[in-house]
Amino acid sequence: MSSRERILARLRQAAVGDSPRVPQAVSSDRVWPAPDKADWLDALCQNLRDNHAEVLLTDQQTWMADLLARLQKYNVSRLLCGNHDTAARLQQYIQSQSDDIDTQRVTTDIEKEVIFQQVDAGFSVASAALAETGSLVIETGPQEPRTVSLVPPLNIILVRQSQLQADFSAWAASTSVPDPMPTNLLLISGPSKTADIQQTLAYGAHGPKSLIVVMLTDA
Amino acid sequence: MTAQSEPPHAARRAYPSVPRQVYLLGTCLVDSFYPQAGMDAIRLLEAQGIEVVFPQAQTCCGQPAWNSGYDEEARSVARQQLHAFAADIPVVVMMSSCAGMVHKEYPLLFRGQPEEAQAIALAQRTYEFSEFLVDVIGVETLMGTATDAGSAALTVALHTSCSARRSMGVAEQHRTLVENLPAVTLVEPERVTECCGFGGTFAVKQADISAAMAADKAAAVAATGCDLLTSADCGCLMNISGTLSKQGKEIPAQHLASLLYQRLYATEGES
Amino acid sequence: MAESMIKLRDELDAEQQDFSDMQQQHFKVRARMALENDALRNSFRGASDFLMAKRASVFPDDEALQALRSRGEAIRQHSLNHLPDLLETLEKNLTANGIRVHWAETADEACALIHGILADNNARTVVKGKSMVSEEIELNHYLQEKGIECLESDMGEYLVQLAGETPSHIIMPAIHKNKEQIARLMHGRAETADGQGVPYTEDVDELIGNARAILREKFMNADAGISGVNMAVANTGTLCLVENEGNGRMTTTVPKLHIAVTGIEKVVEDLADVPELLTLLTRSATGQKISTYFNMISGPKKNDELDGPEQVHLVLVDNGRSRIFNHPVLQPTLQCIRCGACMNHCPVYARVGGHAYGSTYPGPIGQVVTPQIGGLDNNGDMLSACSLNGACGEACPVRIPLPALIRELRHEANHPQFINAADADLTRVKQRGAKRSLGESIIWKGWALAHRYPPLYQMMSRSIAIGRGLLSGSLGNRLLAPWTDSRTAPKAAAQSLHQMVKKRGVASQPGQHKEHEQ
Structure with a gap:
């Protein structure tokens, strides 16, 4: 018998039936309160800000200009984007407006040295946002590489207000859940942080030191 | 048999109306070190018009042995309390930990034993001292009887x-x-x-x-x-x-x- | 090298030696050493107070908390009730997703499996995300002996590894160190890629910045990443990791090879089970509504993807868990989601800290898990370090009845019938009866005798009164000193309650009339 078979055999031999531990049915009834729909945006923004993220409330007309101003404030000279249409438009816009920011879209395998050592900021697009925890859902894939939201010191995530949901439970029960699951699905709720030294918060532990959320309130 | 988790928070127990008679489970520590507290409890209950029965056959609830993992020893001592508090009247316990032993642990201690039903019944009519005063007698009633x-x-x-x-x-x-x-x-x-x-x-x-x-x-x-x-x-x-x-x-x-x-x-x- | 640096390094070496020496001591000696160490006591007291307050702040509504805990318990029990089936489903779906699944019965087998995967891929350098199971199986030690560099990347784990110590808390591994101690450690031992050390600083941002720089270099160049798993979702074939720092994502994203290692109990059935367990976990652990990252891995990099590991493996570790699963009382041990709330709320842990337990898992859950995995002979002593105050059980997000489990383990440890570790009866704890002592069992037999017969009991309690000042006959003279070293001995009353009651004429039986009213 293999280890696998022996482990499973031991688990299967466990007595069942004489246990008073009849589990309460796992039901879909909500037991933890979620914010009302009217409060979703406020809750999301508040939670993100509590977690040291910056939220840009903007719209489809002006978000690129608003973001560019932020990038300039952060002295970003090299911005890395995923391979989706939104990134293409952003790249075009930045190229038309600024000579100081080199915007690259990832189209081939990412060179580790480049992303670790040369890129200042990464631009990602979320597929949903969760109000109760202030979380952005990122489905990685060919359009949305995993490292873009992880390695550069500044992480920018775009999300649309129509993509807001109450919380993770609501998301998990909704049709938003991709099937099949992407190889890597992420909830991001702030910049990287640690409190491992004497419970003192420090940002930028291993991942981004800063997170800017671009919220399109008319989309 | 699996150790029970605590009951859901909302599950408060139901309380009887004020009984005519109660047992007092004095506990062994009160017996030797704080007997005056036992006497005070008796007078307090009597002032509510309740007759107190103190079985001379009571000793210890068995908790020290049970908490130390000596189940047989705990059971043999607990069995003595089942006999001492046999009549179907409420039991008021002077100490919370002994009340917890009888109310919460006796059903586990006697699970699968001949005395299981008796232990469960005792557990159900056992009240901690303050619980009995507040939830059975009522604070206002209690304070209303004060003379000083x-x-x-x-x-x-x-x-x-x-x-x-x-x-x-x-x-x-x-x-x-x-x-x-x-x-x-x-x-x-x-x-x-x-x-x-x-x-x-x-x-x-x-x-x-x-x-x-x-x-x-x-x-x-x-x-x-x-x-x-x-x-x-x-x-x-x-x-x-x-x-x-x-x-x-x-x-x-x-x-x-x-x-x-x-x-x-x-x-x-x-x- | 500057003389001051030589001195600092000698001091750090001496501290590391002290740590190893301490770990060789008996539980009581370790506990006493911890109690006498003021810096350590301050670290743990401060951390416990901080974490308890943080947890309380994210559970403002007690009713909602209790409902959520009940749900968490139900999800975990449901998972355990279907454990073998869920593990097979998990394996099937992970395999379909391209994640290779391995099964290990023992710690050694798990280490050998992981080493085998690394060797097959010529991996020489490994970065590790936080994994308590890898601590449990002592993976670092195993791989180091095989010549593989295995670097911890969680900040706390990194500092602990740098110090040559072990974690003192399952969530905050370096909780026992203050920032001055960490400043000395980083200055004395941290090595940057250019071979230079880092300057001395007590500034937390700078300390973290220095570690970040060192570890990013390692992430970039590592051949493999090894991580733990917080939950494995059977229906979707997904591995979930909860973290704030990003080292977990680095470990599972940047190197070409990712090996996840987890206990067999971590499986849940469906994605719908995840949100409530996640919120219970982060709120209970650190008082966060959610962690910075929740990382759900359902496969290696696909052909059209631009980054991610080329291979993902999952090593499912039994290491005694299937025995726990078979125990009629102790099975809820496996409900644990490793949040650490039980230790944060434990007044004993707050006094002695994690290292006193001498085990991978400290605190209440450690007292329950360790003797079951490692046997009662070597690990039974820590069971007495519990006042059964119940704070752990009250804090547990999945309602594990920890005090009841500790009590049950005391019963197993003192059981009259000894069984050895190899015993085939899985319903018993390994080395049952190993802690039974003749002296103690005689004391309890005598105690039971005295309390079984009311006349004997009354004679005894009267003799206490006569010899007033004795602690209690039931505990015996030899037990007095531990009490009176720090407390005055209680004085027995001249008359017992039994006597006073009798004198007052209180009825001894219902229906009995008062005989001599006073």
């Missing part, structure tokens, strides 16, 4: 034992009783929910850790500036006041029953 409500001002630090708080869930009852005493100011020590370090044989088997916990609790009690320390668990009282007194800080300590009786009724000359 005009006592001098007193600041009382309440130590609610872990069994009162977590096993029996009667922390609120303890507070209510003390708060409602005339001219009494209730103070709670810092980190009020933390264990005082008694824990029965724990105090002996892990004496260093227990002493460290007791020292912190004693300091927190002393810092309240109270006139008196009270609790419904004599193990905690002995632990905290013994530590205070070793440090030369003498703060009088009383079982809750004695505090209640003395603040609600004249006690001069009575024994």
